[in-house]
Amino acid sequence: MNAPDTRTAILDLAEELVRSRSFNAFSYQDLADGIGIRKASVHYHFQTKEDLGVALVERLRRQAVAWASSLMERNVSPLEKLDAYFEFQAESVSSKGMICPHGALGAEYNALPERVQESYIEFLEQIQTWLTSLLRKGQAQGVFVDNVPPEDQAALIQSAIQGALQLSRASGKQQRFYAVVKGLRDHVLRPAES
Amino acid sequence: MNAPDTRTAILDLAEELVRSRSFNAFSYQDLADGIGIRKASVHYHFQTKEDLGVALVERLRRQAVAWASSLMERNVSPLEKLDAYFEFQAESVSSKGMICPHGALGAEYNALPERVQESYIEFLEQIQTWLTSLLRKGQAQGVFVDNVPPEDQAALIQSAIQGALQLSRASGKQQRFYAVVKGLRDHVLRPAES
C-alpha cells in the first residue's frame, strides 16, 4: 500500500490531508514532512497547488468510476450494491477523522482554485449519475420505492452521506452515521406488502 | 441591517465569509477591506482569529436558540415548524453561494482552532436537540412516522440539509436542494392511511 513512487505517495497523503483538514489547510511543507522529502521535490511533481488539486480530484474520479464499474459487474441485487456503497463510505467514519472527498471539497468550493472546481464538478456529477442509474434499476426491479424520481433519491443519499460524515466526526458519535444510513435504507426500500 | 456598530459589522461579514469561503480561507484583511477600516482595528475588537471564531459561533448558537424558541411558541403544527426550518435553510440556497454555518465549519473541523471546535460542538448539539424534540412531538401527535427514534430522524435531516446545500451550490442546481427537502418531508411524514 505504501508509496510505489513519490508521485503516488504525494497524492495519497494529499488525499488524506484534504479529507481530514481541507484543501486550503494543508501545505507543501506538510506533504514534504510526511513523505520525508523537501518542499521543492513536491513542486517537481506538481508545480502548483492547483495542479496538485486537479490531479487529486481526477484520480478520485477515476477511482470512483473503476469502483462503481467493478461493482456493477457483480451479479448482486441493487440493494446489495447500495449497501456496498454505504459500507464504502462507512470506512471513512472509523479512519483518522476523515470525511468523504466530495464533502471536504464541497464545503470550501468557493475557495478552491478554478480548475479544481471544474474537476470537482465532474467528479460530483459522475457519482450522481451512477447512484441515479443504480436506483433506477432498483425501482425497475420493484425493490426500491418508485414514486420518486431516482435523481431525487440519489441527491438525498449523497447529501445525507456527506453531511453525516461531517456531523459524526465533529460530534464524535459514530452511531449518528449509521443511524443516517439506516434511515436512507428505509427511505428507498419498498416496504414489504402487508 | 447594515452595521449598527463595528463589532457587529465584523461578525456579520465574518459569517458571510465563513459560509461562502470557509473559516481558514478568509483573512483579517478581507474583513478590513469589506468594512472600510484597517486590519489593526479588527484586531481591536477580536484580538485573535480564534477569538473571532468563538464569538461568531456563540452568536450563531444564540441566534439559533432564539429562532427556535420563538418558533416553538407559535401555535402551529410540528409539520409547519419543520417546514419553517426547511424554509430557513433554503434561504442559503439563493444567497451569494453561501452554505449553512454548521456545514461550512463541519467540513474543516480538524483545521479549526481548539476553542472554535468546542463552541461548534455545542452549536451542533443544540440544533440536534431542538430538531429531536420537534420530531418527537410530531410522532406523539401522529403526524410523523414513529417506527424510528426521533434522534435518528434528526440526524438524517440535519445531515441531508447540510450536504444538500453544499451539493447544490457546487453543481449550480438549486432544485437538488428542494428535491432533498421533499424527500426528507416524505420520510418523516406519516403516509395517509388507506
Added chain:
DNA sequence: GTCTATAGCGGGATAGAC
C-alpha cells in the same frame, strides 16, 4: 529526481500615536 537557498507575498498579531 532531489537537494539548498531564496524570492516574494500575505497571513496573524503587536506597539504606540492620535
Added chain:
DNA sequence: GTCTATCCCGCTATAGAC
C-alpha cells in the same frame, strides 16, 4: 476606536547545484 508602522512567520513558487 482607529490609525500607521512593523514584526515574524509560513505559504507558494523558482533557480540552480548535484
